[in-house]
Each structure stands twice: as C-alpha cells, then as structure tokens.
Amino acid sequence: MLLAGGQGSRLGVLTKNVAKPAVPYGGKYKIIDFPLSNCVNSGIDTVGVLTQYQPLELTDYLGSGAPWDLDRMNGGVHVLSPYQQISGSTWYKGTANAIYQNIHFIDRYDPDYVLILSGDHIYKMDYAKMLDYHKEKQADCTIAMLEVPWDEASRFGLMIVNDDGTIAAFEEKPKNPRSNKASMGVYVFSWAKLRAYLLADEANESSSNDFGKDVIPAMHQAGERMVAYAFDGYWKDVGTIDSLWESNMDLLNPKIDLDLNDPDWRIFARSPVAPPHHIAPSAVVQNSMVSAGCYVGGMVDFSILFPQVTVQEGAIVRDSIIMPGAIVESGAVVQYAIVAENAVIRQNAAVGCRPEDMRDKDAWGIAVVGIGVEVAQGAVVPAKAMVDTDVGGAVI
C-alpha cells in the first residue's frame, strides 16, 4: 500500500497542481517510480496507491500500470481514492485512516502481510528481504531503519533498538537524540494484527489516525513484537526544495551509490515519446544528465535536463534542474535553480545565484520557477525566490 495522497506543501509551487509523488525527479522519473519499481523488483504484483491531493496527474501517470509491468490479470496497480459510503463520505484523515478505509480492498486479496510505503522517498530496496526478516523474527511489525549522521538525527523519527533487533522505544524528532537509527517510513505488518489495530484506532476518537503517531505506538505499548530492519544504501526524503535539489544532484556524484541503470534493478517510468537529444557544435555539457528530446546549444554544467528541454546558444545552466519542456533562451543564466515543466526563461534573464556571489549567505537558496511560468527578457529571479506567476522584464 503506497501512501501517495500528501500535498508536499514544502515543495511550494512544484506541488501546486500535482501530488508530491508525481513531482519529476532524476531526468525522466517521478518520485513514485521508486517505491513502485522497488515493489515490482521485489516480486510484489499487487499495489494499492492511495491518492487524495490533486490526483489527476498521478492517476494519468499510473494508467493501467503497464510501464511497471503492473497491468495484471489478478492484482496489478489500483488507485484508491476516498469515496462515498452509506455512512457519508470522509477524506483520508491520516495515513492509518487511509488504510482503514481500504480494508475491504486488502481483504479481497487475503494477504498474510502488508507493506506500507510512502511516495516521497528516493531509494532502491528489496522489500522481499525485509519480508524474509519479518518472518524470520516472527514479528508483528517490521520497520526499515537507516543510520543517519548524528547531527541530522533530530530531523527524523528515531528508534532505539535492542541487540536482538527488537525496538525498545520510539522518539519523534527529539532535540537530543539517543539514537541515530531513523525510520524510513517503510513498514511490514502481519495483516491480521494490523487489521485489528486499524479497527481499534478508528474507534478511538482522540486518535489522529496516523501510523507514526498512533498505530505504531499503540502496538508497541500493547507489547506486540516490533523489530527494526537495517537498510544500508542510498535513501533520501525529497520533501523540501533543498532535499529535492540535493537528491537530483546526487545522481551526478559518482561516489553516491544510486545506480539507476542497474539491469537487475531497473527503475521503471512512463517514458515520453521523444527523439534522441542533440548536442550542438556550440554546446559545452559537463557533469550533467541529459534526457531524450533535449536540444543543448549553450553551456550546461552540473545540471539535470528532463526530456524536451531547450538550452539555446549562449545560455548558461549551472547546478540546476530543468524539468520537461522548459526553454532557456540565449543569454539567460540559470544557476542553483529548479525550473518546472514548460517554464520559459527569456533572453538574458537571470534565475538564481551562486552562493559564492551572495554577500548575505543566509538569504541564499535554490530559486524555483513554477510550471509554465514565463520569465521575461532581462528579468531577474533572485536566489531562494519561488515564482508561480510570470515575471516581468527589467525596466531600463
């Protein structure tokens, strides 16, 4: 069960009209491609995708599930949106409530185990191994954990783990962390147990119907067998502009262990129909990722170009992410920026700024140009700005 209903409000203009899992990532993917491909590669062929916020883009993208090989006779991918019932209609009140409202869907397949995932992380993980661990430990709930640097630990939900792998205590974003083992938001439950706790959680009117806040603490308190499954590999929450930018840039870093071209662990995506990309004689492209249908005439350095992006002669794109269909005209300079789909950066405009060129380092940040926004000739979008309406030209 893939929780994909979140708005991702910290991504600002990028999630104005699309849910977070549908945000483009890594040149041709969307964030949801990662958990979905992990499922398929782990041998899971029945996936429910729970949507709520702006589901159109996501539902379109999933379609019949064919790109992930999830168009199956039995099972496959199912989009599960909130629905009307005799008792009335309710939105998904929380992550646990979303699963609760789809108990009948899960019951239809009568599984022994249910895997709960979220649609906002970039990682490659074999859930089958985690399930084996869950069985081996005879656990009721297994939570995937990752060791994070101590100085960042206070940003995560942490677990204190006993020597035998069972979880002693949970700490939600503590000021003084006692552990650096963070929860990855990947859970395996024995379905019968989870089902009972979901019913109890729904009956409890004071509950916020959230896995992390309510269901898991309740299970822990009741003494159910909870174990932590250690994961060692690349994992990144891409919930903020900075982490989305960083995680994209990680793809350009050969030292980071995230190979998207591994034939044994493909990340599948709905590929656009686009011809090969063209690097013109005038172009300089270094340390970058370029997708199908792009035209590069200018300079591209440390950047990620999504499909059908145009970078004209004399334009400069540095340390930036340019999403599908965007155009950077000649003389324009885009630095430390995310330019969303179909945005147009007109001639000699400037978007973003390098940190070394800023006097006030605190005012620096990634600049974001929203979907379809036109930045007029000579206009300036400063660092850290986030624009979702057209930006006028400079007055000379």
Next chain:
Amino acid sequence: MRINNVLGLLYSNSYDDALPELTNLRTMGSVPFGCMYRLIDFPLSSMVNSGVGKVGVITKSNYRSLMDHLAMGKPWDLARKNEALFLLPPFSAGGIVGNQTRMEGLFGAMAFLQNSKEEYVIMSDCHTVCNIDYRLLMKKHKSSGADITVAACRGTAPNLSCMRFQVDAAQDDRITEIAIQRDPTPDTLYSLNIFVMRKSLLERLAQEALRMGRTDFERDVMQPQVQSLRMHAVVEDGFVRVIDSLQSYYDVSMSLLVCHQSLFSANRPVLTKVQDDMPTIYGLHSSVKNCLAADGCKLEGKAEHSVVFRNVWIEPGAVVKNCILMQGTYVSAGAHLENVIADKNVVIKPNKTLVGTPNYPVYLGKGIVI
C-alpha cells in the same frame, strides 16, 4: 484520427542484400538507426500517425530481432483486442516457397488480405527513412482517381533495382513510362516503393500473377500495365533518404545531425520500443559537440559529429569522431575512433585506434572486441 478503411502492409526484408553487413543477422526493418530506432519504426509510425489501425508485417528470414522489437505492437498503439499488428512469416502454399519477392509476400499474405475488411491498402518497404503523412497520399489517391498511387522522389536514384518514372504533369503526374534500373542515375523520378491502391485491386493483381507464375511486382505487374491501369506518382519533398548501401546508411545517419528536426516532427512522432534506461550522463571532463545521443549513455571522453545509441560508454580520454556507435558500444580510455560504424556491443580496448574515411567507414560487426 483513425482511417479504418486502410490496411498497412510492410515488407521487413526488402533489399536486405543492399546492406549485407547490417542485415547479416537481422532484417532491413530491424536495422538500428538514429540512436534509438529501427528502420521499421519509420513506416510503421507513419502508418499509425496517419490513422492506420491494422498492419501486416511480411517477413522472409532472420526476423527474430524484428519479433523482439515489435512484440505485441504496444509502442505503436497496435496492441488491440482485434485487428492490429500481424506478423506474416513465410507461408508456403501452392508451390510458392515463401516471401522471396514482393509478389510472393503477397501470395503468402493472401488470407490476411482476404480476411481484412479495409477498402484500401498502403504497402511500404523499410529501407527508406522518411516521415510521410499517408493521409495526404490517400487524399491524392482519391482525388486523382488513380488505380495505383506511388510515392516517389526526385533526385539521384538509389543504387538499387527500383522503378524510375516518366510522368505527365498535365494529367496530375500520371505515370506514362516505367523503367526498372539499377544505376544511380541523376535527376530522375524514382519510386519509394510506397503504394496505395484498393485492396480488391491488389488481390486481383496478386491472383492473376499467381495464376501466370509471375513473381516480380514491378517487372511483371506494374510495368506491363502502365497504360491499362491509371498509376500516379506523388512527389515527396520532405526528409526522404533511401538506404542502398553501408555508405548511404552512414551518410543518412550523419545527415540527421543537420536536419533531424525535419524527420522527428512533433506532430508525427516516430514511435519505438520503450526502454527503461536512465538519461545520459556527461562526465566531468566530457567534451561532446554536434552529437545525437540516446538515453542510458555515459559520455566521459571526447565525441564529435557522431550518432550515439543507447547504453554507449565513452571513457575519459577516448576520442570519437564522425562515428555511429550502436547500443552498448564501449570505448575505453585512450582509444581513438574516426569514421567507424560499430554494431551492437562492440568493445574497443584501451589505446586502440581505428580510422576510416568519410567515404569508406570502418564497420565493426556485432559484439567484436578490438
């Protein structure tokens, strides 16, 4: 728009012998071309983009790679419950042994033709790289009242045995004379072997030919009936390139670097089998100029004026110039390639040098390690 009354018929093995290097292990239709396509993608996409919903692909030999490529026809939106993509392998009946000529292909496909409800047929070969709007061809076919309409091109005819036409401009380019030659004569109107006619006419012509033991469509059917049937030529002036040799394969590939926009039209996209490669990575010191490249490559060295297919790896310090590198080519550090056509999965070991000339490119067969 779907023009359901037109049936598509593709010859995947046409003129295989013109390109023996590349068709040794595959059909003309499955020859890799243009970074990520196979030659059959061009006529097949033209058909689908023109609304043709049922296509038969006539094969002769070595069509394993073609079957792998086409499969159910999903990328072309031809994986339908009924009436979509049909592979027509050699079918031996009535003493005819399988699909050696255009006419024999028709004999084998007779049942397919008869079982189709469509009123018209478009037939095409796979050795011509173009992106033609067949709807215009159909329109001209209907407005001229022709029995057979043939797409043609004016210029130096390819070095293949194919028809050259004399036409009467006053009669809407009606074909008055057909010559079948091999020489690359300059400034002639030559056939692109894209034919439009009523299905009933094609069936009748095929049955007559079968009865009379005629096997050559151009020589035995078209040429003798140039007066009794109304045949019209439609001159194509967009991106049309006929591949008649390894040299022309090289030249046509290279011409994409100049005019790929006219081939890869946004309104009529060229469709191909979907791959799940990640986008191409350019390395820290890569120097790539004037190249077309597909997804999944790692370009860390120097590449200039080249056509780079999927999953090609050019190591730092390698130099590639005027080359066509097919899927999975590995060019190691210090290697130097110029005017080379590398077939799939060729490996160039460190510091090896291979230099052809623009009019005599070096061809490296599939999987060769140098």
